Amino acid sequence: MLRLSKLTDYAVVVLTRLDDATDGGVLTAPGLAGATGLAEPTVAKVLKILAHAGLVEGRRGALGGYRLTRPLADMPLIDVITAMDGPIALTACVDNSFGVCESESTCPVRGRWDPVNEAIRRALSGISIADLAGPPAVVPHPEPASPVFVAG
Amino acid sequence: MLRLSKLTDYAVVVLTRLDDATDGGVLTAPGLAGATGLAEPTVAKVLKILAHAGLVEGRRGALGGYRLTRPLADMPLIDVITAMDGPIALTACVDNSFGVCESESTCPVRGRWDPVNEAIRRALSGISIADLAGPPAVVPHPEPASPVFVAG
DNA sequence: TGCAATCCGGACCTTGATGGTCCGAATTGC
DNA sequence: GCAATTCGGACCATCAAGGTCCGGATTGCA
Incomplete structure (x- = not known):
């Protein structure tokens, strides 16, 4: 399905929420859970991963919480x-791990996925989280009569 | 991991192999399995899906087999x-299914994934299977000194 | 100094999709 | 009529993702 994990989706939601109160203030995991409507342990898990990647910063103790390390426009x-899904690699045989593919000797596309990965990577690099949050996203109900579906 | 399924990878391999003998001749599933080194039922499954999508054409009976419906450069x-993984949609809440997201009312990125999907779709549209097969792919061993264990 | 709030790091289990296999039915050429 | 082959579906095993939970460490406050 060429899908990314739900955790990544949650991460974007959490980050945008975190941006709303980044004026020096921090938000706790339970607070973010309440603001986003997601389960508290799930939000905590997302925040931990994001903190490990350096996208957010966690502060322990009372009055602790998380805050962004940089504005969303720079992210x-x-x-x-x-951070959430690991490096972009559409197929396993694209990295430097040699010898893991049993049909290596007969594989005609060996190493050929690189430009594909590069194309996707480039397409994704031009979009920031701020672009996703965009203008105070109040998407008007997209006309339920029209069959809008994003087929490939 | 933003990965696509192995079946898609197999499909590309099978298609390129099929291109080698598309001069009017057809290739059987067992024949392709032998040529690619993949398991025979797996190849058959891939071919069935590709045939269903109209990318290859199957002919039954004795002397039957599969052949490409168009050159790889046009694919x-x-x-x-x-065909293999379904339509490109990074997240579930991007399609027309409304009301399935429990945090729909509070989700700040609702419908914001569309440009991302579109970017990826555009990046992928510019690459044909022929580009992946590329020049008679004999990738020069990039690591001659590494422990090369050809598993197969 | 003790207590409460909060993050941190990991283990654990469930669920769903994926990968892979197999079988019977239909079709075609000899 | 017979053999070869695709077609269509069902079936099962495996694995990663999704989600939950717990103990420990850190910080601020009374």
Whole structure:
């Protein structure tokens, strides 16, 4: 399905929420859970991963919480995806691990996925989280009569 | 991981192999399995899906087999991915299914993934299977000194 | 100094999709 | 009529993702 994990989706939601109160203030995991409507342990898990990647900063103790390390406009989407889902690699045989593919000797596309990965990586680098949050996103109900579906 | 399924990878391999003998001749599933080194039922499954998508054409009976419906240069990669993995949609809440997201009312990125999907779709549309097969792919061993264990 | 709030790091389990296999039915050429 | 082959579906095993939970460490406050 060429889908990225739900955690990545949650991460974007959490980051945008975190941006709303980044004026020096921090937000706690339960607070973010309440603001986003997501389960508290899930939000905590997302925040931990994001903190590990350096996208957010956690402060322990009472009055602790999380805050952004940089504005969302300076945070390309690919950073979040890489943090949550790992590096962009459509196929396993594209990295430097040799010898793991049993049909290596007969594989005609060996190493040929690189430009594809590069194309996607480039497409994703030009989009920031701020672009996703965009203008105070109040998407008007997109006309339920029209069959809008994003087929490839 | 933003990965596509192995079946898609197999499909590209099978298609390129099929291109080698598309001069009017057809290739059987067992024949392709032998040529690619993949398991026979797996190849058959891939071919069935590709045939259903119209990318290859199957002919039954004795002397039957599969053949390409068009040259690989006219077959964009996105067609194969769509056939094998379904339509490109990074997140579930991007399609027309409304009301399935429990945090729909509070989600700040609602409908914001569309440009991302579009960017990826555009990046993938510009690459054909022929580009992946590329020049008679004999990738020069990039690591001659590394422990090369050819598993197969 | 003790207590409460909060993050941190990991283990754990469930669920769903994926990968892979197999079988019977239909079709075609000899 | 027979053999070869695709077609269509069902079936099962495996694995990663999604989600939950717990103990420990850190910080601020009374």
